[in-house]
Amino acid sequence: MSEKKKAVKVNAVKGMNDMLPADAGLWELVENTVQSVVKSYGYQQMRTPIVEDTGLFVRGLGEVTDIVEKEMYTFIDSLNGDSLTLRPEGTAGAVRAVIEHNLTYDSPKRLWYYGPMFRHERPQRGRYRQFYQFGLEAVGFTGPDIDAELILLCRRLWDDLGLQDVELHLNSIGDASERAEHRAALIAYFEKHQDQLDEDAKRRLYSNPLRILDTKNPHMQKLVDGAPKLLDYLKEESRAHFEGVRAILDKNAVPYIINPRLVRGMDYYNRTVFEWVTTKLGSQGTICGGGRYDPLIEMCGGKPTPACGFAMGVERIIELLKEEGADFSQAQCDVYLVHQGAEAQSEAMVLGERLRDAGLDVVLHCAGANGMGNFKAQMKRADASGAAYALILGEDEIAKGVAAVKNLRGEQGEQQQAEVALEEVVEYVVDAIISDDAHEHLHLHP
Template sequence: MLISGPRGTKDILPEASAYWQYIEKAARDVCSLYGYREIRTPVFEHTELFLRGIGETTDIVEKEMYTFNDRGGRSITLRPENTAAVVRAFLEHKLYAETPPAKLYYIGPMFRYDRPQAGRFRQFHQFGIEAAGAKGPAIDAEVIRLAVHFLQKLGLNELVLQLNSVGCPECRPQYRKALQDFLREKLADLCFDCQSRFERNPLRILDCKEEKCTGLSQGAPQMVDCLCDDCSRHFTQLKLLLTAAGLEFTFNPRLVRGLDYYTKTAFEIQYAPLGAQSAVCGGGRYDGLIEECGGQPTPGIGFAIGLERVLLALEKQALLPAVTGSLDVFVLPLGEQAQAAAFKLLCDLRQAGFTADMDFMGRSVKAQMKLANKFSAKFAAVIGDNEVQTGQVNVKNMETGEQQQIRIADLLNKLNTEVKD
């Protein structure tokens, strides 16, 4: 019986890998422009890290984590997101001792037990950045600008940037009370999850996707009206910086994000052509997270972009690059004596930086030439037993059909002129 892949996972086949490499290269190129360095953390961490870092009342922790006990009896969780893991590495390896802010980026798989749908899997991939050590709004603006820059570099221009401030521990209690007062008489009509959130984390009710809860929370007090002076100044200055950078944004008072560690800035970038599942990027400031994970009070901000969602957007808009997979040279050995010479030529071509291949299945000459066409080879290099004796090779230009016999020693010079120039 054939064993299929687990539900919610997807094999990335060779023909699709080129698209992933294209997206990942764009991410690395943009991060390099902004001075962000790559960090790679393990795909699993101690469960406690996510309980403390993400928040025990979040949907991720309560419903979506892949958690198990290892053979040593330790509770281990496949990472559902990477900010907490980066913070752990930041502290464990004393990256805070370097010149702040620490600018880091990551690309890799995350794991959440969620209902699979278009662009949403149980193993999914994220590109994200984290900047730790700077508390002013300028770093917020840079992080948001980097996210937009990356998406626009890929050709996604119909972007909607949504912005909010979720306050800080000083001003949030006032808003929490105002929101609870507004929702109290509607509590019985809220969904089960929102009833549970009412005491533990009422801000999450604004993030509920249930249509009934969305309607009941309409007209709720806005966090922006309860901000302390520091948060208010931060938010005002951020909007000025984004405007100066030419970034349009929409104020969304319901944007609270799904993680407990956010403070002050919260943002989301949507790509309208995706329809209902239009969010491609989410992020915000987390000034208390590093302290929560055992470090000194250190401000931080970051974002995560779902690469499956980005790939879906590029496919829908026909923005993915053409993948040719063409060869520079296809080598055809004719006869047993020619096999060794052909294989040596193949190795020399690859060592010189040319893409080259040959038949390994014992096909006929006609079938080998068809294979050269299938691989879109620019040249076919034919070596028979006679050519082995004379040290020559027959070279055919697969586009023009022109053929010539040259010394094997001169083939690299010819290719350097006609392929690399």
Template sequence: MAAQKISAVKGMNDIAPPVSAHWEWLEEHLRSLMRGYGYRNLRTPIVEPTALFVRGLGEVTDIVEKEMYSFEDRLNGEQLTLRPENTAGVVRAVVESNMLYEGGKRLYYMGPMFRHERPQRGRYRQFHQFGAEALGFAGPDVDAELIVMANDLWGKLGLQGIALEINSLGQPEERMAHRQALIAHLEANIDTLDEEARRRLHSNPLRILDTKNPAMQALVNAAPRLMDFLGEASLAHFNRLRDLLDAHGIEYTINPRLVRGMDYYNLSVFEFVTTQLGAQGTVCAGGRYDGLIEQIGGKPAPAVGWALGMERILELLKEQNLLPEVAGPDVYAVVPDVASVPMVMPVLRALRQAGVAVQMHAGSLEGMGSMKSQFKKADASGARFALIFGADELAQGQVALKPLRGDRTQEPAAQSLLPLIGVAEWAPVLLAA
């Protein structure tokens, strides 16, 4: 009786070739961007103490209340959580290793995050984020640097139709004054609030401003604006950020309803949004979180960062036909005779050491398969050349070179059977465009 097939967890997807090549291509663009701005890679665990996210994100946030994958370690009873985001983990790592002792740090990360929500286009239960975090820097120049950096990425990728929205959340005492005014406004219109808004009314009223309920839009539009409660220092920070974005020629819209889903943000917040991905319009978001380092147990220090969703960026690249063709190997080695394999493999290894990507046809003890089937696989591999190690060619110290792309004719290429002698000389030919 055949074993029952085991499938992946709903909302947690395999990423297989050739799609995985697009991920590698995007990851290299991101790494290159980080190198250009002096950001260095930090890798944190996928599993963190549950308390890190409860304390860092806020007990009444949607993530903590409804979306985290939390469990008890059955060996020691510790409460653990699969990370739903990584800013809190970055801050924990920075505090734990006293990383800011010698000054500010510019860091980046990439990897899987986990949230239990309804899977949909560009939004999965295991999703992947790339994030940039600048810790220990107080000025709006670093806020601007991060926004310019993300904007540079869209240019490098060729993406169009991504709009920047910015806002300021001010400082805690300013948000508290606004919060009281907001609650009073909402309570005066309690009959208009939906069930979710009523639940959040006293726990997290700022999130009500982000509602998508059409019946509440007029009420939300008439609500007190946080911007009107900002003090002189908060306004100066925000206006300086605007000046720096203007100096870079970066267009933006001030969205007074822009809030973030985590409690740790203050001052600058921003989102890059698109209309081409349906309801999942945010492709990159971030802001300043000056209080989080102290909240997680470190010495008070400012910080700012952003994160982008890899799946959403790849979806947008696909939508705009910007994904590259997946490259095959430079060469596919056709080996008609299984007895020739011991002679062929050192030659292919020498080619690889010379920088040529080589895929060898794999057979069995009985044989390597027909020439027709091998050429069919060579063509399907995407290789630009086939190297044919026929018995006659090998007897003469040669191998046949056949272009698989274009209309060039088959031609012999001299081959020495001595290791690495003459083999490396093929490399310029095989690597030529």
């Protein structure tokens, strides 16, 4: 008889993480808060495929960006030979959908999306190979008001989440002709100091010198600080647009730092660019970045259409919430059903459905690997669930036609347990949850 072969354990792909129940409350908090805030500004949800034609990202992001050169997950479709890519960001796909379905040619649109993105980067805190982003795209708006509105929306989101250490960095990168003048000046400046450039900067010198300004190399900081500033090359229209954004932010008391080194990694941005940053996440301190990208829709085959947007990394926001020490523990349920015996189990199943019909979240104790468990073991589970109440059914309760209702979160001295007739127990528990302090921990459904 041959020995049974031991199964090989399979782990997650490096840089692609599981979200476990312990963090579910945080994720739900961020997701629900973002959806509530964007709805209050009139943004509508859209969903695009995770896989797109590779050419969409090459055209939209630029061939000499880090994303296209080094980070995209690209593969050949074995059935038809198409080159496909897991989306590394959301804007290009959103723009493709806007063009394909003619979404903006009758009126401007405020759009938002949420989902996983993929980049082959070195995994570290707040930076993963599969990561989640919320993104907003305001398409068809020309003025500085929409740029400012997006920033105001972000501020409201940080306030609603209770985030403290978040700072706005703001810049304008002008229009294409202004960037061309600045580009020439940058190249001339860095050519004079080639001996101080690292290999990455030398590679970018003639292909994308603007990105040298975003270097994280500490040995190049003084050199970069002395480089020509794009703000000095803005013409009247770009300057007026930037001043318009600033005026709205000033009127709404939004503090910001003008950061002339702030650029975006994608080629399609113009004029306003901004980032929200924190000092609590080390090198991954940017939690949200965006700006105006008027050229992109035409670059992707659509009619010339102005647009502005941003994206935020959910994992980084969650890391920041944890770093600031906020408690977002989540109750598993409102009511935990404890029972002993076949008849009690049958009645508990019926009672559980009645409670759910009334809008409560209910966990009914089921047999585990070690059996059903006695009342003491079940009550430990009930307490650990975070439920406000435990309903107890045993032989005695079934004989009397009642359920024992135990308040698991009551203050000292309150009545902890009562017997309630089975036909009245749902109304009793609902009224108790609505009236007592325990409702702060619950989620009674309408």
